[in-house]
Amino acid sequence: MPHALPVLDTAAASCCSPITGGVIADHDAAALAAKFKAMGDPTRVKLLSMVAASGGGEACVCDLNESLDLSQGTVSHHLGLLVKAGLLTRTKRGTWSYYALVPGALPALAETLQV
Amino acid sequence: MPHALPVLDTAAASCCSPITGGVIADHDAAALAAKFKAMGDPTRVKLLSMVAASGGGEACVCDLNESLDLSQGTVSHHLGLLVKAGLLTRTKRGTWSYYALVPGALPALAETLQV
DNA sequence: ACCTTTCATTGACAATCGTCGATGATTGGG
DNA sequence: CCCAATCATCGACGATTGTCAATGAAAGGT
Numbered sequence: 338m339p340h341a342l343p344v345l346d347t348a349a350a351s352c353c354s355p356i357t358g359g360v361i362a363d364h365d366a367a368a369l370a371a372k373f374k375a376m377g378d379p380t381r382v383k384l385l386s387m388v389a390a391s392g393g394g395e396a397c398v399c400d401l402n403e404s405l406d407l408s409q410g411t412v413s414h415h416l417g418l419l420v421k422a423g424l425l426t427r428t429k430r431g432t433w434s435y436y437a438l439v440p441g442a443l444p445a446l447a448e449t450l451q452v
Numbered sequence: 453m454p455h456a457l458p459v460l461d462t463a464a465a466s467c468c469s470p471i472t473g474g475v476i477a478d479h480d481a482a483a484l485a486a487k488f489k490a491m492g493d494p495t496r497v498k499l500l501s502m503v504a505a506s507g508g509g510e511a512c513v514c515d516l517n518e519s520l521d522l523s524q525g526t527v528s529h530h531l532g533l534l535v536k537a538g539l540l541t542r543t544k545r546g547t548w549s550y551y552a553l554v555p556g557a558l559p560a561l562a563e564t565l566q567v
Numbered sequence: 568a569c570c571t572t573t574c575a576t577t578g579a580c581a582a583t584c585g586t587c588g589a590t591g592a593t594t595g596g597g
Numbered sequence: 598c599c600c601a602a603t604c605a606t607c608g609a610c611g612a613t614t615g616t617c618a619a620t621g622a623a624a625g626g627t
Binding site for chain 2 (some may be wrong): 572573574575576577
Binding site for chain 4 (some may be wrong): 568569570571572573574575576577578579580581582583584585586587588589590591592593594595596597
């Protein structure tokens with residue numbers, strides 16, 4: 338390739354190593370960020386942990402509420418965010434609401450962090 | 453166990469399955485949430501991806517800047533947040549700044565998401 | 568010595584977030 | 598039929614966030 342632009346060439350050589358590939362697409366970056374954002378709050382991390390650790394993989398709001406020292410409305414709000422992010426599911430049985438992990442959601446996220 | 457409190461017992465049986473254990477401690481929840489929060493923005497996810505995909509594991513700001521359609525100051529701000537969160541390191545060489553992944557930081561996070 | 572380049576930092580602004588109290592919607596029981 | 602319990606939703610508030618334009622700091626080249 339004759340007539341390459343020498344100015345650009347030397348500039349690149351002196352400073353920048355090109356991004357070699359594997360850079361995430363905009364759409365995927367947004368989707369990933371949305372899930373991480375949902376986990377970017379201590380209360381929601383604790384909620385996920387409680388649900389994951391609860392027997393049968395399900396937890397009732399009455400459990401989650403009383404061990405969090407937050408108003409009931411606030412806890413409900415956090416749970417709603419986790420559902421909207423695709424990390425939890427909500428099932429109403431009678432008067433009670435039960436939350437469970439979306440199967441595979443957290444492992445799928447973990448995958449994106451592996452080398 | 454005689455003399456268990458029947459009211460509490462039946463209440464628990466009708467509603468709540470107890471958190472069986474393994475619930476994350478407050479301090480750990482906060483630490484985890486801080487890292488996830490740092491990844492809870494599309495721009496920062498792309499930055500991490502670019503650094504991870506760059507040759508030699510290092511990326512210069514001049515690279516990162518020009519492919520992001522954001523002001524230089526904004527990109528620098530995001531990079532600073534990722535450094536503060538313990539996900540990236542910054543090394544100045546001459547006029548240029550190079551960012552690299554903190555070794556093991558992302559795999560450690562991935563570990564916390566595994567079943 | 569000056570000027571340019573590279574990058575971090577500051578100040579400012581709108582937008583979003585976490586929280587609460589209060590209200591609303593369902594369900595179950597007397 | 599009404600009442601109590603469970604939980605979601607709403608309105609409001611202070612605090613934090615993402616962004617930019619502008620400025621500051623340090624290094625290199627001429």
